Amino acid sequence: MAFQLLTRTATFLATLAVASVLVFAFMTVLPGSPAQVVLGVSASEEAVAQMEADFGLDRPLPEQYWDWVSGLPSGDFGTSYVTGAEIGPQIVDRSLVTLWLVGAGMLVALVIALPLGTLAAVKHRRPSGTVLAGISQVGIAVPSFLAGIILISVFSVTLGWFPAGGWTTPASDPVAFLQGLVLPALALGLVQGSVLSRYVRSTVLNVQREDFIRTARSKGLRSWQAMVHHGLRNAAIPIVTVLGLQLSVLLVGAVVVERVFVIPGLGSLLIDGVRNRDLLLVQGVVMVLVLAILAINWLVDVLYTVLDPRLRATA
Amino acid sequence: MSDPVTARTPADVTVGGAAVDGAPGDDHRLVVEDLSVRAGRLGLVHDVSFRLGRGERVGLIGESGSGKSLTALAVMGLLPEGLSASGSVRVSSVDHDLVGASDARLADLRGRVLSMVFQEPMTALNPVMRVGDQVAEVMEVHDLASGRDARRRAVELLAQVRMRDPDGVARRYPHQLSGGQRQRVMLAIALANEPDVLVCDEPTTALDVTVQAQMLDLVVRGAAERDAALLFITHDLAVVATVCERVLVMYGGHIVEAGPTRRVFTAPRHPYTRGLVRASDLGALGVDGTDGSLRRPLPTIPGTVPPAGAFPSGCVFRNRCERADEACEVEPPWDGLPGDGAACVHPYDPEDTAAPGDTAASEPGGVT
Numbered sequence: 001m002a003f004q005l006l007t008r009t010a011t012f013l014a015t016l017a018v019a020s021v022l023v024f025a026f027m028t029v030l031p032g033s034p035a036q037v038v039l040g041v042s043a044s045e046e047a048v049a050q051m052e053a054d055f056g057l058d059r060p061l062p063e064q065y066w067d068w069v070s071g072l073p074s075g076d077f078g079t080s081y082v083t084g085a086e087i088g089p090q091i092v093d094r095s096l097v098t099l100w101l102v103g104a105g106m107l108v109a110l111v112i113a114l115p116l117g118t119l120a121a122v123k124h125r126r127p128s129g130t131v132l133a134g135i136s137q138v139g140i141a142v143p144s145f146l147a148g149i150i151l152i153s154v155f156s157v158t159l160g161w162f163p164a165g166g167w168t169t170p171a172s173d174p175v176a177f178l179q180g181l182v183l184p185a186l187a188l189g190l191v192q193g194s195v196l197s198r199y200v201r202s203t204v205l206n207v208q209r210e211d212f213i214r215t216a217r218s219k220g221l222r223s224w225q226a227m228v229h230h231g232l233r234n235a236a237i238p239i240v241t242v243l244g245l246q247l248s249v250l251l252v253g254a255v256v257v258e259r260v261f262v263i264p265g266l267g268s269l270l271i272d273g274v275r276n277r278d279l280l281l282v283q284g285v286v287m288v289l290v291l292a293i294l295a296i297n298w299l300v301d302v303l304y305t306v307l308d309p310r311l312r313a314t315a
Numbered sequence: 316m317s318d319p320v321t322a323r324t325p326a327d328v329t330v331g332g333a334a335v336d337g338a339p340g341d342d343h344r345l346v347v348e349d350l351s352v353r354a355g356r357l358g359l360v361h362d363v364s365f366r367l368g369r370g371e372r373v374g375l376i377g378e379s380g381s382g383k384s385l386t387a388l389a390v391m392g393l394l395p396e397g398l399s400a401s402g403s404v405r406v407s408s409v410d411h412d413l414v415g416a417s418d419a420r421l422a423d424l425r426g427r428v429l430s431m432v433f434q435e436p437m438t439a440l441n442p443v444m445r446v447g448d449q450v451a452e453v454m455e456v457h458d459l460a461s462g463r464d465a466r467r468r469a470v471e472l473l474a475q476v477r478m479r480d481p482d483g484v485a486r487r488y489p490h491q492l493s494g495g496q497r498q499r500v501m502l503a504i505a506l507a508n509e510p511d512v513l514v515c516d517e518p519t520t521a522l523d524v525t526v527q528a529q530m531l532d533l534v535v536r537g538a539a540e541r542d543a544a545l546l547f548i549t550h551d552l553a554v555v556a557t558v559c560e561r562v563l564v565m566y567g568g569h570i571v572e573a574g575p576t577r578r579v580f581t582a583p584r585h586p587y588t589r590g591l592v593r594a595s596d597l598g599a600l601g602v603d604g605t606d607g608s609l610r611r612p613l614p615t616i617p618g619t620v621p622p623a624g625a626f627p628s629g630c631v632f633r634n635r636c637e638r639a640d641e642a643c644e645v646e647p648p649w650d651g652l653p654g655d656g657a658a659c660v661h662p663y664d665p666e667d668t669a670a671p672g673d674t675a676a677s678e679p680g681g682v683t
Contacts, residue, residue, distance in 0.1 A: 215504075219452060219504060220424075309488040309490070
């Protein structure tokens with residue numbers, strides 16, 4: 001198992017290295033020099049050349065790449081060409097906000113999907129099971145930004161229970177922080193919860209039909225005991241796969257939802273960067289998103305081997 | 316093939332006249348009466364009745380789709396969703412009928428009074444749970460042992476089913492064991508709580524021939540040591556001949572013939588049983604008294620088993636039977652004693668011992 005952990009980690013690091021080259025290359029092949037973009041079309045050639053020299057943009061690409069990538073492990077993402085500010089601290093701040101948002105969204109999705117999916121599976125032959133499956137179908141059809149707008153109009157504009165947007169840090173005012181987190185987390189989680197509940201339903205249905213569940217019942221376990229003691233861990237294996245994929249989707253979904261709720265997260269930073277043509281900032285944010293998605297995949301791989309002894313290397 | 320089981324005679328396991336208290340009286344561990352299984356309006360098993368005595372080994376044979384497994388599952392109260400049982404299933408140590416009992420009551424009996432070994436060892440064990448824990452669980456769920464005690468007992472049971480290194484096996488996962496080893500784990504689970512009735516549903520069908528004999532020996536020994544009644548489902552007549560004292564023949568959800576194994580296999584009365592015996596290679600075992608060295612194509616029963624619901628009315632076998640006529644269009648009455656006879660209007664004469672293939676050699680039967 002230790003060996004597998006090692007190879008998985010090596011794969012993770014190698015993929016990350018390749019991704020960094022790709023992200024850097026993409027930004028470099030974009031037309032127009034960053035200096036030209038910053039100074040505008042009317043800038044003189046001398047000014048552009050001067051600025052390129054200042055930022056080291058006239059050096060060979062491998063050197064520029066190394067300069068950028070070697071700072072990443074220590075959190076040095078370079079200095080913005082546009083604002084002149086350090087990029088690293090901004091990314092760290094914004095990542096924390098997005099992390100809260102994605103975590104809360106995932107929690108909402110799980111709280112919805114696990115009971116709903118299990119119930120829909122257990123009652124799949126009854127009308128109530130069909131109704132539950134139908135509800136999740138509706139949930140899937142609603143994009144998260146629309147869910148966000150509907151939530152705002154109902155719960156903040158009409159009822160006034162929660163703020164329509166904005167962000168309070170948990171340290172400064174925990175209550176206001178939670179209040180502000182509810183609607184965006186629901187907007188993200190409702191959709192993902194609907195998708196997830198369908199996977200939970202089919203997984204639970206499949207596990208219910210497994211021979212070892214019948215064996216468990218032949219040993220004297222009630223059907224629910226058989227499901228809890230034998231079914232859950234087996235069902236967890238495919239569900240973890242979907243969870244990993246969904247976390248990645250949530251991360252991307254957060255970009256949109258942050259915009260709807262005016263939340264200063266990674267997504268807002270990315271959109272600001274794109275609008276200001278702040279290439280180095282965009283490069284940094286994209287790199288962090290790639291890192292997060294690769295880390296999620298690595299975690300899913302590790303969880304597999306924990307959950308399923310068949311995937312562990314045996315002597 | 317040299318088989319350790321063949322050396323056993325029924326006398327080995329007969330118990331000296333100890334009467335069992337309470338219902339259903341006599342010396343019967345299991346009494347099944349008029350057991351039927353339905354899927355909605357479709358009848359799958361019809362009015363099946365049989366009794367198992369203490370330490371008795373009874374075979375339930377028939378082609379695939381004859382209702383053998385459904386009968387066993389109905390006895391266990393483990394019918395799949397959508398199927399329902401009616402009739403009566405009683406065990407000697409329990410004072411209520413198992414058919415119609417609540418799942419809580421049945422769960423209390425399963426694994427303790429009634430236990431079962433399933434056909435498919437590769438999928439019957441939980442892949443993510445250690446083997447020892449799966450054996451220990453059957454004792455823990457009935458509060459008969461717990462914690463370390465249950466683990467220690469589990470290792471003992473694994474040793475009883477002749478697992479080498481039972482300590483190590485207990486710590487392993489099912490995928491690290493062979494099919495034969497897994498089936499022995501299933502047997503250890505089934506025997507753990509000294510059940511009154513052990514049901515085995517084709518426990519050796521999925522195993523290599525080389526490990527079949529050992530498994531059969533363990534099943535017979537395990538049941539005998541506990542004085543448990545054994546209901547052994549198989550379509551392998553040679554296995555029945557070595558394991559069972561009595562045999563029930565099922566076709567189309569009906570028991571069409573019942574009797575002592577030797578009588579049923581040497582002088583079958585129902586044309587279906589006769590076809591089964593002729594289509595099997597029992598001659599090689601000398602059960603039917605013929606020379607097994609004779610090599611000829613095995614005769615087959617013409618036609619195939621119809622899908623459920625497509626059996627003819629009256630005698631369910633009449634569309635494949637060479638003796639069928641108008642008299643077979645009504646359901647045939649039972650001919651003979653309750654435990655030794657056949658449901659047939661035109662049974663073969665008991666004197667007419669069915670020498671396999673004597674007629675079929677000249678006119679090969681239909682290919683199934």
